[in-house]
Structure formats: C-alpha cells, structure tokens
Amino acid sequence: MRSLHPSERDPLEESELESSPVYDGVLLKVRRDRVSLPDGSESVREYITHPGAVVVIAVLPDGRLVFERQFRYPLRRAFLELPAGKIDAGEELLACARRELREETGYEAAAWQYLGVMHPCIGYSDERIEMFLARDLTHVGDALDDGEFLEILTFTVDEAVRAVMEGVITDAKTITALFRALPLLGTAISPAAR
Template identity: 80%
Template sequence: MRSSPHSERDPLEEVELESRSVYDGVLLKVRQDRVVLPDGAESVREYVCHPGAVVVIAVLPDGSLLFERQFRYPLRRAFLELPAGKIDAGEELLGCAQRELREETGYEAGAWLYVGVMHPCIGYSDERIEVFFARDLIHVGDALDDGEFLEVLSLQPQDAIAAIFDGRITDAKTITALFRAMPLLGWNIVPAETVPGV
C-alpha cells in the first residue's frame, strides 16, 4: 500500500496488491500492478516509470524566450519546445536544469527560480517535469549529447502564445510551463484577441 498509514486515506485511492516488471528499457520501464478499487473490486493497472525531467523558461536580455526545434521519433516530426531534459540518477533538480540549458542552448543563467511541477501523462506514466525560470543569460557555447540534434531559436512572449493558439506549439510541457510562468513574464491573462473565434 503506497499511502502513509498516518494520513487520511483518499476515498478514490486504488491500493496496490502486487507489482511486476513488464519491460525494462534504457529510458523507460513498464510495470503491471494488480490493485483494489475503491469499491473493493480488483483490476489491473499498467504504467510507464520515468526518471523525471526539467523544463526551462529562459529569458534573453531582449525579453525573448529561448526555444528549440527537435525531432521527436514517436510522432516522426520536429517540435517547437522549451529547453528540457531527463533528470539523471542522483542529480539535483537545479543542477539538471542548469546542465540542460547549457548543453542544449549554450546559455548559462545568472538567476534561477523554481516555478513548480507538472505531470504530463497521468493516465499511463509516473513522469513529472519540474519547471524552472531562468534569466540574466550569457552565451557560453553549447555541448550537445552524442546523437542529439536540435535548432535553437528565440520567440518574443506574444509570438510564443500565438504559436500555441495557431498550433505551431503543441508540446504539453512547453504550454504548461509558459502558463505557469505568466506572472513572471508580466502576463495577467491571455489576451482574448489571441484566441481564435474570440
């Protein structure tokens, strides 16, 4: 049972009876659990175990935001997204954010702020993505991992929002991170004129 014995149990909680490994890959692991449902019946839950990741909203001196285009194999196309990457075993969250920003974009930041966490695929994965805000950027040169290919570009915040609404940005972590960073970027609400049909 995953819940703490000292906490009040959620009436919707599903309690693990047994868990087994179905697949153990380089990045992802898949488990199949037998659980007890809230009504006492039993069921099966299959889910992907992920080490977690970070995403960075990085603001350049001119107020534009750093983005990258990267080919994502499962969907067989390149996506426009914020810098992000997997948390290595034992790695501190801030250290991971700093490393990923440097490796992928060639920038280091003088100021960092932790924004929060998002869970991108709650129906089938335990993945979490930690959101960071970075400013006071200095370009020091990139250091991409072997086999990693991407293009770095910048967008003004209003252009990033427009790209969400016109479908150029569909990546969930990017959309969520930008939404979470709205107060830090000086946005109160999304202007109605950017929403199609309004």
C-alpha cells in the first residue's frame, strides 16, 4: 500500500475550481464541480453529498445477529440489512448508533465497539458509514419513525455469511460490516457457509 508523507501532494489529486448546487433535497444534495485534473486539464464532477450514516452489528446473547428486512424504493424491493440510519446534524456517532438500534429493533446494548468507516458509493457520493459492534443486548421495544416499516429477523453468523455468498444479502453496508466484524465474533465460519 502506497503511503504519502503528510506534506506530499497526491499525484492523483483533483482540485476544485468551482462548485455549484444542482439539487437540494430533504436527504440528498447534488453538486456539480469544475475540477483541475492531475495533468492540468479540466473536467466536471457531479456528486451527491450525504450527511453520513451508521450501521450496527447487533449480537444477541446466543450469538445470533439482528437483521432487518425493509423495502427500498429505488430498487422497488425489500432487502435484508443490518440496522442502520442517517446521522443527524451535530449528532455523535455512538449516540446515532444507539438511537438507530433502539428505534428500529427495540434493542439497547451495554457494550459497544467502533469498527471503522466504509464509503459505499465513492464514484458519485461522499457518503460514509460508520460501523459499530453492539453486544449485551436487552429488548426494550422499538420506536420506529413515522412511515418506517420493517421486519426484524435473526441469523447465526454462518447463516448470514451463507446469505451473502448465495446473493440473498446484497446490501453493501451489511456485507462490509458483517465481514469487518467476523474476526471479533469469535465464530469460525464453517465450510458450508463459504
């Protein structure tokens, strides 16, 4: 992996020359920038700005993982996903993870571990998703947002991995977070799940 000194400019860097809004929506904002390319020529970059989100790998006392099934309108179908949600303005990451887990699944967790960040759509969005592992769960009842509908399901780690490998789970944040958490789940993946 190539490492740059903090004072060294990345030879692949593109520099913003001008930026203008194209669309300002409730959740997403679209921008069009004129940029200078590494060879000095110019081009246009269009991208979506996003406030960021969290995803939670929630582990029940028996080792099963908490999943959601919810309809995603852009693709017109329901998906299996880990609990996740948008970061509110000024909200701390852990507070968002706690809130989303509670609202969507009805669980609170006594033990939290930050696992890192993923960038799901680097070609057209600045969205980042912060990953958390949650353990020592207690069910206290959900508090879904108005207009939010989902089903709660649980899977063993092997079942979840198998669902990814068989194409049942295709959501990028779920796949990334699940595989990032595998070494911490203390479960060897069986050959059948691979």
